[in-house]
């Protein structure tokens with residue numbers, strides 16, 4: 001039996017602010033591309049989009065899963081879900097969890113080249129002092145494409 005698969009492709013971007021009481025705030029604007037073959041009816045963990053750190057004190061972690069549904073029942077739509085976590089502490093490796101949000105959305109088959117990406121936004125915030133919030137925004141921009149033969 002042929003193995004059915006599609007390619008989940010696009011980017012996961014993190015924008016955020018590390019607020020400072022002394023000196024300027026520090027920002028992240030990091031857009032990471034990725035491309036992953038997803039097999040039908042199989043939980044696929046996507047580790048490429050996991051960790052974004054900045055400013056010496058802030059970090060966002062993303063755990064992301066994909067499930068490709070059958071063409072017959074769901075027209076090969078992908079279900080994407082996972083968790084985002086926002087840490088702020090005395091280093092970028094801190095264990096101080098300030099906020100977390102679950103995400104859960106679908107990426108239908110991108111039928112043509114010009115089909116726009118499916119965009120899903122997750123906001124995280126660490127209310128520190130008035131007007132001095134640390135925050136992060138995770139933006140998923142994804143396509144569900146047919147694999148090309150040359151891909152592995």
Ligand SMILES: [Ca+2]
Pocket residue numbers: 018019020021057
């Ligand atoms: Ca800070």
Ligand SMILES: [Ca+2]
Pocket residue numbers: 018020026055056057
């Ligand atoms: Ca800092």
Ligand SMILES: [Ca+2]
Pocket residue numbers: 088089096098
């Ligand atoms: Ca903290």
